[in-house]
Amino acid sequence: xxxxxxxxxxxxxxxxxxxxxxxxxxxxxxxxxxxxxxxxxxxxxxxxxxxxxxxxxxxxxxxxxxxxxxxxxxxxxxxxxxxxxxxxxxxxxxxxxxxxxxxxxxxxxxxxxxxxxxxxxxxxxxxxxxxxxxxxxxxxxxxxxxxxxxxxxxxxxxxxxxxxxxxxxxxxxxxxxxxxxxxxxxxxxxxxxxxxxxxxxxxxxxxxxxxxxxxxxxxxxxxxxxxxxxxxxxxxxxxxxxxxxxxxxxxxxxxxxxxxxxxxxxxxxxxxxxxxxxxxxxxxxxxxxxxxxxxxxxxxxxxxxxxxxx
Ligand code: ASP
Numbered sequence: 513x514x515x516x517x518x519x520x521x522x523x524x525x526x527x528x529x530x531x532x533x534x535x536x537x538x539x540x541x542x543x544x545x546x547x548x549x550x551x552x553x554x555x556x557x558x559x560x561x562x563x564x565x566x567x568x569x570x571x572x573x574x575x576x577x578x579x580x581x582x583x584x585x586x587x588x589x590x591x592x593x594x595x596x597x598x599x600x601x602x603x604x605x606x607x608x609x610x611x612x613x614x615x616x617x618x619x620x621x622x623x624x625x626x627x628x629x630x631x632x633x634x635x636x637x638x639x640x641x642x643x644x645x646x647x648x649x650x651x652x653x654x655x656x657x658x659x660x661x662x663x664x665x666x667x668x669x670x671x672x673x674x675x676x677x678x679x680x681x682x683x684x685x686x687x688x689x690x691x692x693x694x695x696x697x698x699x700x701x702x703x704x705x706x707x708x709x710x711x712x713x714x715x716x717x718x719x720x721x722x723x724x725x726x727x728x729x730x731x732x733x734x735x736x737x738x739x740x741x742x743x744x745x746x747x748x749x750x751x752x753x754x755x756x757x758x759x760x761x762x763x764x765x766x767x768x769x770x771x772x773x774x775x776x777x778x779x780x781x782x783x784x785x786x787x788x789x790x791x792x793x794x795x796x797x798x799x800x801x802x803x804x805x806x807x808x809x810x811x812x813x814x815x816x817x818x819x820x821x822x
Contacts, residue, residue, distance in 0.1 A: 514540060515769030516791070517784040518547060518663035519711045519761065521809070521817045522557050526550030527783045527791035530665065540667040541580065541603065544675045548576075548599040551661050552677055555635045559659050562596045563635040564679025566642050567686050572633035575680055575693040577613075578602040581672030581703035581767075588693040590615035591686075594630045595623045599677045602693070613695075616687065633679075645683060660692045662699060662709025664765040672767060674701035674709055674723075681714070690714020696724035706730045706766035708739070712777070713758035720746040726764050735764040736772025740804055743774040761796070774804050781809060781817050 514534030518527055526547035533543045552561025559565065566572045576598035577588035587605025589598050590613070601623045605612050614622050624630070634642075660678035676692040676699050684690075691697035691714035698714070700723040701707030708726035710717045722742055729738035739762045750757035761775035761782075769787040773780065775796045785791040793809040809817070 513787055514543060514665060514667040515765060515771070515785055515787045515789070516543065516547070516663060516665040517763045517765045517771040517773070517782060519661055519709065519763055519782050520659060521781045521783070521793055521814065522551050522560070523547060523661055523663065523783040524791065524793055527785065531785055531791055534665070534667055537668070539669070540665040540671050540673045541578070543667070544578075544663055544665045544673050545599055545603060547663055547665075548661055548675050548677045549597055552597050552599065555637070558638055558641070559679055560661050560677050561598070561679070562631070562633050563638055564633060565638050565682040566634055566679075567684045567688070568646075569686050570634070570639070570642055571686065572638070572679055573684075573686070574598045574633070574678065575689060576602045576677040577675065577693040577695065577699055578606045579674045579695060579699055579701050579707075580606060581674070581701035581707055584702065586612055586695045588613040588695065589619040590689045590693045592616070592619045592623070594633060595620065595628050596631050596633065597628070599675055601626070601628065602675070613693070615689070660698070660711040662692070662711055662763060664701060664707035664709060664763065666703075666765060666767060666769055670703060670767055672701050672703040672707050672765075674699040674707040676709055691717040694718060696721045698723060700724045700727045702727055703767055706735060706764060708762055708764040710760065710762045712760040716750055716758045717760055719750070722746060722760065722762060726762055730764060730766050734772060735766050735770055736774070736804055739764050739772045739774035740802065743776055744802055747776045772804070773806065779817075779820075
């Protein structure tokens with residue numbers, strides 16, 4: 513048995529596989545890698561792994577990280593080209609004594625050394641979107657409805673882990689890193705407390721080290737309250753400083769398998785399963801005094817979200 517939470521509707525299928533593994537007694541990291549690989553391998557998801565949208569030069573560059581909540585070990589890859597499952601590379605890096613965060617060519621060579629096979633990540637569909645959009649290049653903007661997968665898992669021994677995987681912002685500068693592979697910003701987990709993971713505009717999420725902030729708040733607050741306090745206070749600060757807060761969404765789970773989420777956008781979906789539950793797709797909603805509530809996604813909601821993400 514175990515529990516998990518992951519960003520966006522795209523995590524639904526992988527979450528089912530992950531829960532099956534947890535129910536079969538497998539450890540949290542196996543479940544998490546299964547969930548994330550399911551998305552990385554699916555060519556239809558335009559923001560993660562194979563079929564991800566490319567940078568301005570038409571090259572797909574992937575960012576990913578893994579963190580173990582028991583010993584706080586961490587591995588990350590940034591701007592990794594031609595490797596389909598960066599989460600597996602990040603996991604292996606978390607086992608190294610040093611050199612845990614590799615970028616670009618160094619990350620690629622490490623993956624090859626570990627036996628990963630090179631592969632062209634740009635699908636025909638992503639290439640077409642790239643060519644269409646390059647002609648009307650405007651401000652960089654996180655794509656609506658289908659972004660980074662960020663996931664927290666706890667298993668029946670209470671061992672927690674967190675992971676992320678993304679192709680980052682569409683049409684980003686070559687070599688650009690966002691929050692997703694960065695410990696403390698895109699993800700953080702401590703099995704003594706809980707874990708959190710973010711999605712949205714990396715340049716804003718990094719300013720607040722928001723996943724670390726949420727985990728520290730969970731020492732005294734529920735996951736849902738911790739997400740609300742971190743996202744809404746930080747969004748207000750960004751509004752004061754810059755006149756606007758760009759997209760920020762966060763999911764969190766504590767070591768009892770209780771979960772929460774918060775967002776400063778209207779259409780944030782996520783997948784969650786408490787201990788002993790099947791994963792379900794939820795939509796985040798803002799209620800009275802900005803307190804969050806979560807509704808189960810209806811068939812219509814899912815059809816609408818699928819149209820956005822495929
Ligand atoms: N946070 C990711 C990045 O900035 C993108 C996303 O989650 O949409 O690269």
